[in-house]
Amino acid sequence: IFLALVSSHLLHRRSMAMETFREKTFRSITLYKFEEGVNVDESVKLLEKQAKEKKFDIVVHTECGVDYLTPEVLRHGFTHIFMMTFTSKKDFTAYRSDPENVENSATFQQKIKDVLMFNYEAHPIKLLA
Template sequence: MTKTDSLLRHVVLFKFKQGTTTEQIDKVEAAFSALPSKIEQIQGYEWGTNNSPEGLDKGFTHAFFLTFKSEEDRAIYLPHPDHKAFGAVLSPHLEDVLVIDYWTK
């Protein structure tokens, strides 16, 4: 499904296992950030680390925000070999993940 007046957002939050080193997290950040140059269906990408003073993050420290033009593009991204390879870099360090997708309004 494609909506001409909105964009499909894919929001991913990571909580890393206790003891994950800064170097290991840097590798995860670099691997995720390389995906837009490898997967053409990603139309927009940004990320950052939590700095909320509210204390409601439940241990999630990293937010990644991807944009797709259609659900079909997202369907290509999810099983894409480069996305799967990223998962192999991430999974040894991941305690929890939260993913929410939505069409912008």
């Protein structure tokens, strides 16, 4: 019975995630190239801490990662990616203009050599069966 309940719960969560994915969303994707000598792990933890704060409940999904596989010639020194998903451009704008976010961004910018950012309305593409 326990396994059936867990399985049912996981299927429900997957179904909910797929429904969320099918809807139009607004995404912000940022690629980072850190300054030499910067403690990158500490910097990434700062980003993760900010993303986890319940204050920003307009953020639907957040993820980050490190590129270990792409040849340097293709990634031009950018090593880390940070992606945030919002339900609308309005929510993204509210997040970006929040005083706490502005302050955190200013602190974080001192550790960045370069940044590449895309902010866009995501249009899901239905895959062929």
